Amino acid sequence: MPFAFRVPKPSPYYVLSFLSLLPFSSLAADFIADNPVPASVEIKASRNAGDERQRASASKSVILREEITRYGDSNLSEVLKRLPGITISNSSARGNEVQMRGLGNGYTQILLNGEATPNGFSIDSIAPDLIERIEVMRTATAEFSTQAIAGTINIVLKKTIQTGQREIKLGLAESRSQLSPNVALQLSERSGNLSYTLAAIIQRQLRATSENLEETGFDQNGLLNLQRQTSLEERMSRDELSLAPRLIWKLENGDSVTSQSFLSSGHINDIKDRRESSVLNTPSEFPLNHSNWNAYTKALRSDLNWLRKLEDSAKLDSKFGVYLSHRDTDFDFQGFNLEQQMLERHLVNSSIQDQSLTLSGKYSAPFIENHALIVGWDGSLIQRTEDRVERINDLLSNSTASSNEAYRAGVKRLALFVQDEWDISRLWNASLGLRWEGLQTNTSGNVLSQVENRSSVFSPLLQTVWKLSELENQQQQVRLALTRTYKAPTTTSLIPRRYTSDNNNNATNPDTQGNPQLRPELAWGLDAAFEQYFGAGALFSASAYLRKIDDVILDQLSLQNGTWISTPANSGQAYIRGLELELKWPLQSWLASAPDMTLSGNLNRNWSRVEQVPGPDNRLDRQAPLSANLAIAYKASQQLSMGCTFSYTQGGTVRVSAVQRGYTNQRRQLDAYAAWNLQKQTQLRLSVNNLLPQDKVSIDNYQDQQGARNLSTTAPSYRSVKLLLEHKF
DSSP states (O other), rough: OOOOOOOOOTOOOHHHHHHHHTTTTHHHHHHHHOOOOOOOOOOOOOHHHHHHHOSSOOOEEEEHHHHHTTOOSSSSSHTTTTSSEEEEEEETTEEEEETTTTTTTEEEEEEETEEETTTOOGGGGGGGGEEEEEEEEESSSSOOOOOOOOOEEEEEEOOOTTTTTTEEEEEEEEETEEEEEEOOOEEEEEEEEEEEEEEEEEEEEEEEEEEEEEEEEEEETTTTEEEEEEEEEEEEEEEEEEEEEEEEEEEEGGGGEEEEEEEEEEEEEEEEEEEOOOOOOOOOOOSSEEEEEEEEEEEEEEEEEEEOOOGGGOEEEEEEEEEEEEEEEEEEEEEOOOOOOOOEEEEEEEEEEEEEEEEEEEEEOOOSTTTTEEEEEEEEEEEEEEEEEEEEEEETTTEEEEEEEEEEEEEEEEEEEEEEEEEEEEEEEEEEEEEEEEEEEEEEEEEEEEEEEEEEEEEEEEEEEESSSOOOOGGGEEEEEEEEEEOOOHHHHHHEEEEEOOOOOOBBBEEEEOOTOOOOOEEEEEEEEEEOOOOOOOOEEEEEEEEEEEEEEEEEEETTTTTEEEEEEEOOOEEEEEEEEEEEEEGTTOOSSOOOOEEEEEEEEEEEEEESOOOOOOOOOTTOOOEEEEEEEOSSSSSSEEEEEEEEOOEEEOOOOOSSSEEEOOOEEEEEEEEEETTTEEEEEEEOOSSSOOEEEEEHHHHHHHEEEEEEEEEEEOOEEEEEEEEEO
């Protein structure tokens, strides 16, 4: 008889226990006193995302289309920031970066239809209307790449085929007097053995932002010797067309062939104007400057999937994929003195091409009773080429310097894996996996010699789930996972090309350069979780995790021939640990006569320590130490639904190296929405994001024996309003 023990019957006290951790814990205590637990609760079973999470052997959350489109968001980062355990970090260097467990920068793996996204991929290039569901996997599995030290987010494009479905959406967003329209269309049809769906969106995003920067410098005696203030005004526009067609052919004997593609074409224009005033010491080289950056992008990703059913319920699932991306950019920087006389002009033209081929497959063999064995392979060839021409002209338009650089980087990857889903008993199952993944990178160019780098990772994985009872709608279970994961260097970080700062190069604003000698970061991980499911989508989860990372990659700052340069390098070990709480509570799962309201929340506490960096505050990759979400979704009637989400991310000081520190302030955001069913097929949705706008503050500090330098940046945030009209026909 399997090990089991009895636990108290689930009740709303799980909810109140979670809420007691928050500032309004007194309300929870009053609720308990005034609302005794009912003697019995009638629960009706239903299949939803919670059911898939409950049955999965690996820890996984599934976010369905209803939740993805609830707030009418026009970009994916707005959707992800409301999901449990996920935060979005925004910086001028990295843009919108997805973080799980407070970690981004490659620690969080982003997949598109189960395949790794290419280098330079932007999550906001995929509109939420093109997405069917989002899978958040906290632990790695052998079936997917184990480049997931913090976890994996799998974005699944629309797959559902419904006969005669037609839907159009007209949206308009406003922020700081900038209007951003979008139109989305979905068509699907089935005819005999052929079915198709087409999702398309065309949109324009306009953004106007501002920043105030203050630089201060101190000599070795601590006396102030530099003080500058700079105001920055930025205007960005993004025009994009995206298509996601899908075709399915049903063949004989249950076989099928599926074609899934994603196409996008767009133009980004980013204009920045900086005005500097020096209170103490001399101004920078170009105290007034203007830059205009344009990017023209085209991308195609297409997968062809063949599912072959064999004898004895075995299956062969194979996929061939191709990815093509081309980006042309032109950059015009104009530097002026305080008398508004142009001193220098930098003209940069570059062309970047990414090409990749992938071939993957898996053979499922359920021959052994209580086992589901999967054997598979996953290979890819990736090539990136970059050409860059720069000309520097003086105030008389005479050329003073020029460069013509060409780079080429290739990555060959092969993975072999085996995974066994083993039902040990009715209450205990496990997933055993083994994955080997090898990488070979080659980097060459007209200004550097060829560099080859080989590495491989052998990843054993164990996931196990113990169910503490047999009641489907009142299930309690415990998860345990032991995994080996890694983080591979990006092709950009391997190319030793210099990205220069056009003005004011210093320790807090250095040039950046890649390192072809980078090795992958390797990590061992341990995850444990307790989950409580109490019917109709209600759940409570408490989990903890540990990670030990070898060969962690850190940016190394150095002064070379009077120029500050930041270069990534492998730098010893790091340790990560954390606690996560999550709650989802539809009130009707507890009391049938309750309002149709769902309360949800999550709380995530993260710690990390980098051994090579002296403490305190030697966190990894500016890890967010604490994040939390609280959300309410209320369906007032068949015609009206509404809700809101409050998000909080703690900031604080982080020590980047022995001589570098950084600081970010806490971030909070309140979003709300309301949706009206005007007719049976028509809905109007209104949403307001960032109802409590606050300034974003960051500080970069460098200090050595020669003195210190600080850069403080203050960026206001702005409220945005969105109106979306949805019609099915």
